[in-house]
Amino acid sequence: MNVRxxxxxxxxxxxxxxxxxxTVALLLLVPCLLLALLSWVFDGQPAVFDRIGPLLLAIFPLxxxxxxxxxxxxxxxTSGTLERLLAMPLNKxxxxxxxxxxxxxxxxxxxxxxxxxxxxxxGLDIAGSAGWLLVTAVLSALLGTALGLLASxxxxxxxxxxxxxxxxxxxxxxxxxxxxxxxxxxxxLSAVSNVLPLSYAVDAMAEVAASTGLxxxxxxxxxxxxxxxxxxxxxxxxxxxxxxx
Amino acid sequence: xxxxxxxxxxxxTVHRGGTxxxxxxxxxxxxxxxxxxxxxxxxxxxxxIRSIVGVQKVTSGRIDVLGRPAGSRPLRSLIxxxxxxxxxxxxxxxxxxxxxxxxxxxxxxxxxDGVIRDVGLGGKAGALVGRLSGGQRTRxxxxxxxxxxxxVLVLDEPTxxxxxxxxxxxxxxxxxxxxxxxxxxVSSHVMDEADRCSELLLLRDGAVLAADSPAAxxxxxxxxxxxxxxxxxxxxxxxxxx
Numbered sequence: 467m468n469v470r471x472x473x474x475x476x477x478x479x480x481x482x483x484x485x486x487x488x489t490v491a492l493l494l495l496v497p498c499l500l501l502a503l504l505s506w507v508f509d510g511q512p513a514v515f516d517r518i519g520p521l522l523l524a525i526f527p528l529x530x531x532x533x534x535x536x537x538x539x540x541x542x543x544t545s546g547t548l549e550r551l552l553a554m555p556l557n558k559x560x561x562x563x564x565x566x567x568x569x570x571x572x573x574x575x576x577x578x579x580x581x582x583x584x585x586x587x588x589g590l591d592i593a594g595s596a597g598w599l600l601v602t603a604v605l606s607a608l609l610g611t612a613l614g615l616l617a618s619x620x621x622x623x624x625x626x627x628x629x630x631x632x633x634x635x636x637x638x639x640x641x642x643x644x645x646x647x648x649x650x651x652x653x654x655l656s657a658v659s660n661v662l663p664l665s666y667a668v669d670a671m672a673e674v675a676a677s678t679g680l681x682x683x684x685x686x687x688x689x690x691x692x693x694x695x696x697x698x699x700x701x702x703x704x705x706x707x708x709x710x711x
Numbered sequence: 712x713x714x715x716x717x718x719x720x721x722x723x724t725v726h727r728g729g730t731x732x733x734x735x736x737x738x739x740x741x742x743x744x745x746x747x748x749x750x751x752x753x754x755x756x757x758x759x760i761r762s763i764v765g766v767q768k769v770t771s772g773r774i775d776v777l778g779r780p781a782g783s784r785p786l787r788s789l790i791x792x793x794x795x796x797x798x799x800x801x802x803x804x805x806x807x808x809x810x811x812x813x814x815x816x817x818x819x820x821x822x823x824d825g826v827i828r829d830v831g832l833g834g835k836a837g838a839l840v841g842r843l844s845g846g847q848r849t850r851x852x853x854x855x856x857x858x859x860x861x862x863v864l865v866l867d868e869p870t871x872x873x874x875x876x877x878x879x880x881x882x883x884x885x886x887x888x889x890x891x892x893x894x895x896x897v898s899s900h901v902m903d904e905a906d907r908c909s910e911l912l913l914l915r916d917g918a919v920l921a922a923d924s925p926a927a928x929x930x931x932x933x934x935x936x937x938x939x940x941x942x943x944x945x946x947x948x949x950x951x952x953x
Contacts, residue, residue: 474814482802485839546798550855553764554815555787709768709782711727 468560475564479538480571493534493572497526497580505588512591519590521644523580523599524606524671527573528664529635531610532617535569536627539618548706558703566611566699573607574600598674598684605691606667612698613663619705638664643672663694717742717863717894718763723772725758732758734917735772740896740910745889747908748898749941755917756898757795760867763896764792776863788816791856795867797848801841805832805851808840809858818859826854829884831877846873853881863894870904882907902938913941920944 483490501522508515542548551561581599584590592599617634621627641651641659648659648669659665670687674680718740725733733755740746748756761767763774765782774781777789799808809823827836830850835843840851853869870878882904885895889909897908905911906925913920913928921928921944929935932943 470817471815474811478800478803478807478811481807482800485802545801546794546796547800549766549794550792550798550812551815553766553787553790553792554812555784555817556815709766711768 467557467563471556471560472563472567475561476567476571479565479568482538483568483572489534493530494576494579497523497530497576498583500526501580501584502588505584505590512589515588516591518644519584519588520592520599520671520675521642521668523577523584523603524667525639525642525644525664526580527577527603527607528610528613528667529631529639530576531569531573531607532614532635533628533631535565535611535614536618536621536630537624539565539615540621540624540627543618549710552706552708558706559699561706562612562615562699562702565615566608566695569611570604570608573604573611577603577607592675594674594677595679598680599671601688602667602671602674602684605670605688605695606664608695609663609667609691609698612695612702616698616702616705619702635664638662641665642668644668663691663698666690666694715742716740717744717777718896719773719775720759720763721773723759723762723774724770725755725762725767726770727758732917733762736914736917736919738912738919738922740894740912742894743889743892744909745885745895745897745907746910746912747905748896748912748914749902749905750900750914750920752900754914756900756914757867759914760792760865760896760898764790764865788859789862791858791861791864793853793856793864793866793869797840797845797852799840799848799851799855801848802839804837804839805843805854806836808851809854812855813858816859822858826857829857830854831880846877849873850877850881861893864888864896866895866897868898868900870899878904902941905937911937913944915945920948 501519504519504522505515577600581596581603585596613634617630618627621630641655641662642664648656648665651659666687670684670691673684673687716739720736720738723733723736736759748759750756758767762769763776763781765786776786779786805827806823809826810820813820813823827833830853832847832850832854835847840848843851849869849871853866856864870881873881885897889895908925910924911928912922925937928937928940932940934940934943
């Protein structure tokens, strides 16, 4: 690991984003607009918005970062820049951590904005603190980044990479407890949802939204999320081959 | 050539997608030389280059660069590599690209403006690479390989599509680098670049057809024209095979 190369990579990824104003606007505004739409849909049932709103603050960053990073990494592969970097004195984890740092920073801004809009404009009413909401959202974004980097190894084209979102993420969305509480599902589904990373992001978000301060359950969910993030990054590094056929 | 070779290739065999691309290639590249790797497209030039840089899976054989096995960690900061397609970020400016690659190879940030000037892009440093012409992008890619003053430069068709003046300037720069002891391996499918090299490796169908200086190849084939010499060598090989 090399801090200089990791930081340079994060800076480079952010500079690329900075040149792409439309993507920045989409990244920052779409979650806010979707939450506004949601609060409008549940206009007559504020209690439902108070339950679902925080969960979406955990789900949006994961979904968005998953797509963005899997396409960004695929572009590195197809443009030849990945081959160039791997022929240089760069550790594979430097590259992946650089991406994680850059998109983690984007997630801080994205989630702060979406959280602020929800709490102060849309009237989202939660018992927990905005700070822990943000921590959970950023962990969820980092998870999306790490899973996206890993998934990009299995895509040969951008068409395939984009299709991984419904393939990898939608099943997790169905099983994460957003639609039916995880404990109320059939035992097979409940067992599957226990090993899916998004479940823990959603659990953590529900927990920090409902309680003041950090509970033991939320702490445990954070640890599981951290393990998924590290695991996906290490697996992602293993899929980066310096020598290819 | 009395100097020790910078690159030694011994019985290198490579398969790609089940087909034989390089067939027991054995050759050397002299240190401080400009060696031209010439051959028609599909002859295995890029695969040989990828093998030397250490990004190609090889079937068998051995490659040593500067006395170390190709692809080993210490070599990664000693070799500059330019792929055939310009491998730079289209959504960054010329300078932003080079600043990043400078950080990765550990070159001083102040080197960036020097290599931009070396490849004749001084006026374009702030331009987005995606807005540049194909030839300009190729030169950004070349500039990235020059960062950190590598001892071996491996360039896959670096002068394709460049105007003659620019091509002459780049070859002058290559000569300057070779004079300071840098070893250059430059692939090309254009024979008129062969005369600018001090040594030639002629590749055909994944095998070395000839490895010598341009003058020696001319003398051996009794022709002044290197294109004709290449044809004569192919004919001689086919007669011998009969």
